[in-house]
Amino acid sequence: MIADYLPLLSALVAFLFGLAAGKAWERYKLHEGRWIDRRKARQSPHYIQGLNFLVANQLDHAIEELSQAARVDEDAVEIHMILGNLYREKGQVGRAIQIHQQILQRPRISKLEHTYALLCLGLDFTRGGFVDRAHEAFGEVLRLDPSNEHALLQLQKLYEDQNQWAEAYRVRRELAREDEPERRTRRHLQIQAFLENELGMQALSRHDLPAARKHFESAIELDAEVAPAYLNLGDVKRDAGDMAGAVEIWEHLIASMPTRAHLVADRLGDAYMAAGRADAFEHLFRRIATDHPQDWRARLALSRHMLRAGRPEDALQMALAALTINPHALLVHQAAWDILLDLNLDKASVERYVTHSRDAVFYRDPHICLRCRYRSKELLWRCPHCHEWNSFVEDRLAPARPSEDSDA
Numbered sequence: 223m224i225a226d227y228l229p230l231l232s233a234l235v236a237f238l239f240g241l242a243a244g245k246a247w248e249r250y251k252l253h254e255g256r257w258i259d260r261r262k263a264r265q266s267p268h269y270i271q272g273l274n275f276l277v278a279n280q281l282d283h284a285i286e287e288l289s290q291a292a293r294v295d296e297d298a299v300e301i302h303m304i305l306g307n308l309y310r311e312k313g314q315v316g317r318a319i320q321i322h323q324q325i326l327q328r329p330r331i332s333k334l335e336h337t338y339a340l341l342c343l344g345l346d347f348t349r350g351g352f353v354d355r356a357h358e359a360f361g362e363v364l365r366l367d368p369s370n371e372h373a374l375l376q377l378q379k380l381y382e383d384q385n386q387w388a389e390a391y392r393v394r395r396e397l398a399r400e401d402e403p404e405r406r407t408r409r410h411l412q413i414q415a416f417l418e419n420e421l422g423m424q425a426l427s428r429h430d431l432p433a434a435r436k437h438f439e440s441a442i443e444l445d446a447e448v449a450p451a452y453l454n455l456g457d458v459k460r461d462a463g464d465m466a467g468a469v470e471i472w473e474h475l476i477a478s479m480p481t482r483a484h485l486v487a488d489r490l491g492d493a494y495m496a497a498g499r500a501d502a503f504e505h506l507f508r509r510i511a512t513d514h515p516q517d518w519r520a521r522l523a524l525s526r527h528m529l530r531a532g533r534p535e536d537a538l539q540m541a542l543a544a545l546t547i548n549p550h551a552l553l554v555h556q557a558a559w560d561i562l563l564d565l566n567l568d569k570a571s572v573e574r575y576v577t578h579s580r581d582a583v584f585y586r587d588p589h590i591c592l593r594c595r596y597r598s599k600e601l602l603w604r605c606p607h608c609h610e611w612n613s614f615v616e617d618r619l620a621p622a623r624p625s626e627d628s629d630a
């Protein structure tokens with residue numbers, strides 16, 4: 223829910239900052255030969271009330287109050303701009319587009335207002351799925367303000383959605399250039415690294431192995447923690463017959479990100495086995511499990527490895543250790559069931575599993591507060607976190623596949 227509002231909020235915040243800081247915002251404006259006070263609408267109680275509702279995420283009330291404030295002064299561009307954004311967030315894209323286009327047609331708006339109205343329009347078009355028109359709007363913003371971060375970021379996302387990774391990469395570099403060098407550099411490199419990885423996958427799909435390799439290597443060089451690039455680079459090397467090179471890359475992933483080790487567990491398990499180093503896997507993953515007491519995935523990988531090696535009792539022990547750390551992962555329970563079946567449902571082993579499951583700290587019947595997202599293991603009538611009444615609903619994930627008889 224919070225994430226849905228991020229584009230709106232970031233645009234709003236930027237806009238309001240722009241107003242506070244910019245001399246572009248004229249408090250008084252010459253209108254048909256007389257100075258009018260543009261503060262009028264903002265001093266209306268409806269404006270303040272509307273902003274309060276906005277902060278509380280109550281969009282309908284915010285729209286109602288801000289519409290009243292806008293009626294006090296039709297010249298209050300920023301209020302109309304916000305109203306348009308609120309309609310967009312509610313899914314009324316047509317209405318949002320109309321409002322933002324009307325702002326652009328006003329004869330006397332400042333360059334700053336013009337730029338932000340275009341930015342809002344671009345967000346409307348994006349939300350409505352009008353990709354070409356969104357591109358146009360953001361392009362227009364950048365012509366007015368070449369370093370506009372919001373427009374660059376939106377353009378990058380548009381390119382990503384169309385799988386145009388090279389273009390997305392170009393825009394991201396533009397963004398990195400505009401940013402202050404010491405700020406968010408790591409984040410820029412990280413995103414560039416993921417885009418390099420996508421370029422590598424694109425090269426793979428056209429069977430250009432040398433280009434793919436180069437992209438994966440550049441990705442790792444940009445950011446040592448871009449996990450998928452290690453997987454892909456290792457796979458390319460393995461498929462080219464360079465098993466030692468592949469193992470080196472996957473071990474490198476574990477050295478950079480020990481808690482991501484499970485990602486390469488199957489690959490390394492097979493490789494060690496083929497090289498006659500069966501012990502290497504257990505040695506490596508036991509060390510990871512010891513160094514990271516909360517790493518249930520490393521324990522699960524060990525458990526699987528032990529079951530494959532014909533040691534179901536060891537495997538069960540390890541699976542129960544994983545279960546204690548994260549009892550909510552269905553993966554762990556499924557691994558335990560596989561082991562119990564392998565043990566022909568040996569009664570003592572089944573009892574060990576049942577006891578461990580019962581003693582684990584579970585959200586047995588998870589509920590969530592609609593207002594503040596507080597989680598509870600049962601239905602509550604008053605939220606202990608935000609103190610709202612009757613705000614809890616069952617916290618249930620939709621089935622990954624709709625079941626056959628769901629509408630029976």
Ligand SMILES: [Zn+2]
Binds near residue numbers: 596607
């Ligand atoms: Zn709450």
